[in-house]
Amino acid sequence: MRSCQLPPPLQPGDLLRVIAPSGALRERAALDQGVEIWRSRGYRVEFVAGYGDRWGYLAGTDAARRAQLQTALTDPECKGILCLRGGWGGSRLLEDWMTLQPPAMQLPDGIKPESLAKWLVGFSDITSLLWAFSQFGVAGLHAPLLTTIAHEPDWSLQRLFDCVAGKPLPTMHGNGWGGGKATGLLLPANLTVATHLLGTPIQPALDGVILAIEDVGEAPYRLDRLLTHWRMSGALQNVAGIALGRFSQCQAPAGYESLSIEEVLRDRLGDLGLPIVADLPFGHDGENGVLPVGLSVELDAAAGTLSFC
Template structure:
């Protein structure tokens, strides 16, 4: 399991203001969102729910204009934390119309934009256009609106938001002892990231540390996506690639022993960039919260990986 490192600050003088918003997929039921808001309030946040968080249009949380307005409204309001209710699909439609400077201005004033899955598009677009940082982490409904809340996910999120979290740690496979790398941490959902290739919204990060995860994708589809990144020159340009969870796919009778392990082994034969596995991140209950666009230092001792950052 993952462990994390932090130091304690004096109690915050005033509670952090956290806004829940829906940038992509529709929130089907209000109850889990209300439960998430209550649980986050119990963690000491002053929670508000954006006025369009429960809007509906087809499979989206409101039509494109409604969701775009929500992004800009929150960026102008500059809460301490802007946490997406869920991912799904929808931010890709907005990328050409987002006022990136406005979002970056909110970040400069202290807003932390948080999420994963489809939020990868916003996080990477922001990095590509402005260099501003955001946070790969939980989603309100999936992580705080269910029957239980994962302790590590919650602790990591709260500590990252208060500035107490300085590193995340996890176990990887043998063979990387002594590895050290410094670079910009970036990445997210593999399919969403690949859909940005060749667009102005894809960050041109050289010498970075790229993290990737995906869900409902068969190993051969994951391999094809990773090879697309490799053939585009992206993998060779990084100091390290860190793989999170790739889960919930169905095996095929055609696999004949081909597996995710085989995918990783094959990719390692194709690129000189170290490919580490085991990052607790993705569409799984236990996930860390990490700064996208921040300079991180990655250290491996035996099988223990520590990824740390400055404030």
């Protein structure tokens, strides 16, 4: 993975564009609250045409959603891109970024490398866009979506707005599972989305990264299946450390004999000899502290911390 740079710090009055690259809008009230939070910080927030469209479970056709992304990227006044919600569909927009010949990823016609130097904010299905931006050296933010930000506690909101203002990020605290400490470039992701990016040009090189993963709605046996794929594909072979966020709505159904979420994670990850810190405050259905992609961090499994270098 290449080291990434954060975009220029945001200033009050800067224009932020809202796009819906994935699932169709379902949470109008939450969206309105999210827009107001960003506007209350002095930013101009404007929607790209088509954000409310629907094509089945997607927020419009691939061409329409791709046009939203391109509009935001090519607008010279736009300083940041706020993703409306997750769901599914982001990866579909990147098919025209991939080639069968080196380089494996290149920007579509009309998008220049400097166009990517904008704040990209989102998580969950937005993992695919965050990983794609990182391939061009831009540090997107694994951070609350417009439809989830209203549920964030004050510390998480302040962390996000400090980050986009160019201020250093404080240490995150969790529970260490042993393995010492490691430094590397931070690669946050939704586990399910990331698993389906393995082996594609969108996947960054994983050598030496601190992998930070979370998920939602995956039963323990499905988490087992996902992590087993990472193991069998060799994707974890050269990872430097693993930071675990929240795995929400992942409990087995009542009356269904199952390993617990923690038992699965410890079984599939605990024998890798890597520093692991669990219970870090990021992911779905709770505190979702911002994690920039491609910045240097230290993971300390003795102290249970994730610190930015």
